[in-house]
Amino acid sequence: MRQLRRNRAAMLALGVIVLIVTACLLAPFYAHVIAHENPFASNITGTIRLNGKTVNVLQANTQGLGYGVTPIGPTWHFSNYFLGADDQGRDVFARLLYGGRSSLYIGASSAVICVAVAAIAGVAAGYFGGAVDWIVSRIFDIIWAFPVYLLAISLSVILETNGINFLFIHIEQGSLTIPILIIASVFIPYVGRPLRGIVLSLKEREFIQAAIGSGASDFHILRKEILPNVAPTIIVFFPLMVAFNMLTESALSFLGIGVQAPQASWGTIINDGLGLLYTRPLVGIMPGLMIVLTAGALNVLGDGFRDAFDPKAKLRGSI
């Protein structure tokens, strides 16, 4: 812990993460109290007061043939379309905050699910061996061999448009739970496999053999001997998985099969900005910058965790 606190880069990254999370949590406060608007309703005919003048949110084109409209650019007035509007006349800054909520929520909760399931499955496979190990390892193998994006795309295409109706599980289409479950499940082997390997080698060590020899129960050994030894690796994995998952979410959302309207995430806002790239580039640029900043900070923090808790951990560098 002390080593982590002395790592200046990791502490700076932690600060950045806290700042972004706080800002995104304050999204409703910003939208309702400061800007007085609904960032999810289109505002095509709306007007705002700017420097004492009334200005249309969507302005008629003056260049070229004069057809079509261009959304208002950044006003740099914090209370009012700080970063301008998108093509529906919605406040980009407010949507950026709301989108961050979805992105962070999906990234964090899918990482929790992914790491938890992977830890249980990996540890069980490594510790019990035999049939449990065989089944878990084969499931890991299949998911591992499946291209991550293609698996996520296949699942999303089917599930996003129908929701999940399976036995007693009912999840509405468009719910954020669907991308969370999809992203969590495709990354399980990335965490589960290394954990299984660690437990396999732990089992050969003297202190575990001693515990088995002294007649300790499986539950006792798992809780008192194995868990403390795999916990550092789990901690190291967590921030990296949040970053991976956020990037995956943004890619899926960009492709239209992640977060569904009316919800927004940083990925969907980049997609919104695609058509405005040459007129209002900030619509697409800002959410991307937020992703880079957040994922970068999480990666730096993950590196700091690794140096502090588990310097020998071998982590795959990419998705």
Add this chain to the structure above:
Amino acid sequence: MLRFILRRFASAVVVLFTISVMVYLIFFATPGVDPAARIAGRSASPAVVEQVRIAFGLNRPLPIRYLLMMDHLFIKRDLTSYVNIGDKVVPQILAAAPVTLSLVLGAVVIWLIVGVLGGLVAAANKGKFIDPLIMFLGIAAVSVPAYWLGEVVNLITQNELHSSVFAWLPAPGWVPLTQSPGEWALHLLFPWLTLAALYAGIYARVLRAELVNALNEDYVRTARAKGLSERRILLRHALRCSLISITSLFGLDVGALVGGAALLTEVVFGLPGVGLLTYNALENLDLPVIMGTVMYGAFFIVLASAVVDVVYALLDPRVRIV
């Protein structure tokens, strides 16, 4: 060795079969989803849905349906889209594959050179100013969404600067190599750089970590004791051993990219590869095309991982016993 290769490829076939079953189940046997209605498209009439049901044998038992589908995909190769009626899926994928291959192969060359150089320079200068700088760039590269970077590149090269600094750059698009090699490379230049930037960062990071580990090994101490120069130790001894683990990463990444991970880059730069084909199919929920591209991608990834294991065994004889 031959036995190892045969066993490895036999297991690849098993994995491919499992994946094809899984893809089939996801698309055609998800509980609560009527596959006929999904294949027929959003606004299909009941008659068309019924036609699809018969064409795909959806009224028959599940294993037969699966076999019929594989027959359409791999043997008859006449799987047809119902969204863009009459479009055959397999020829479309085959026509798009060269674009994806061009994109990936060019990017591979760039990222290997940049990534290996970056890792070497960082490891050689461990603790000095340049090491954290390279690692910072590496982290940035890992954290950037590929499609967003592509958009930024487009914004810089195709907007106002296009009339001055980037006047030599054509509009985004695709020119086949056989038509004009120069135009081909020019059109692909920035897509290559964009795709390579991400992977160069990853490889520099991984290689540096491997080199730093290798430099603490006994054989490096022996080399130092023999009085070899640091440069020779780094290049001839440490790098060689570190490249083995890079090889496995590399094979899997190339497989994944050819198999569809280059999708986002293709979309942003408008390159008509397999990725863009998938993307357009996603927009229309054109299931036969999506299923075709997913199977195609899985094929490359499984092939790549088998090839990687064989190469790995050639490089490192200890693996062969397993």
